[in-house]
Amino acid sequence: MCTRDELMPVPGPARRDKPQPGGPPSPAPRLLTTPSTEVSRWWGRPLAETRCALELGRLLLDPVLRGDGVPRGNGRPVILMPGFLAGDQTLAVIAAWLRRIGYRPHVCGFLANIDCSDRAADRVERQVAALYGKYGRRVALVGHSRGGHYARAIAARTPERVSHAISLGADLQAMVSISVPTTLAVHAARRGLQVTHRARTGSCLSLECPCAFTRDYKKAFPVGLVRLTSIYSRGDGIVRWQESIVPEADCVEVSGSHVGLVLNRKAYRAIAQALAEPELVGSG
Secondary structure (H helix, E strand, C coil), X not given: CCCHHHHCCCCCCCCCCCCCCCCCCCCCCXXXXXXXXXXXXXXXXXXXXXXXXXXXXXXXXXXXXXXCCCCCCCCCEEEEECCCCCCHHHHHHHHHHXXXXXXXXXXXXXXXXCCCHHHHHHHHHHHHHHHHHHHXXXXXXXXXXXXXXXXXHHHXXXXXXXXXXXXXXXXXXXCCCECHHHHHHHHHHHHXXXXXXXXXXXXXXXXXXXXXXXXXXXXXCCCCCCEEEEEEECCCCCECHHHHCCCCCEEEEECCCCHHHHHCHHHHHHHHHHHHCCCCCCCC
């Protein structure tokens, strides 16, 4: 098990060794648990997040947007999931790009992604089941921030229907290792869910919630069945980047902001490479 202190000084991209056919089995993945020590308050870098506009400009000028220099897709359906407070419209550029390089992108109908996580995960699972039935093949999941939580949880829940799970800037260790302003927004959203009776439990939007989504997020990831990729930036101004590094994933570092990860030319190259990886042996 890698502790938080062990993960923080990682000097660069951390990639797990890929299992080889007939080779030794992969080491057992760890079970996510609530951090035992209190994390100091972190105010994030809200001003640095305005770089997302610059990242879009760079993407528009980069050959990767045309699909140059990246592996081509094979028609696999891909479900895109937005971050907290964001909707499907924030994924329009990446959806068009995925279609351009040979995939079939789909969204789940998120308007602002502030609903109960359990309800949202159920929505994603229904979309996975529908696309699996329609195309007769496993589905890839790409989630930004909170959407990355869904990608991890649904892949663990139904590995027989998911081939790849790709997280962009998501905390894959404790779910809510985020800046103080973002924490306040989460508290406000939780209160809104309780007032409107949308919350299925009193601890909605927390790692302590006993719902099926949280259980699936915390359970051991099905290494050897689903490829998990975590793309992160040390310049992330919303999520502590150290929490995006987990031993069961291919962890890829890029430069840029948190919000801009869905518009980041380097992240696009990492996504294309991750999706091009073949389904794992023993996936069924």
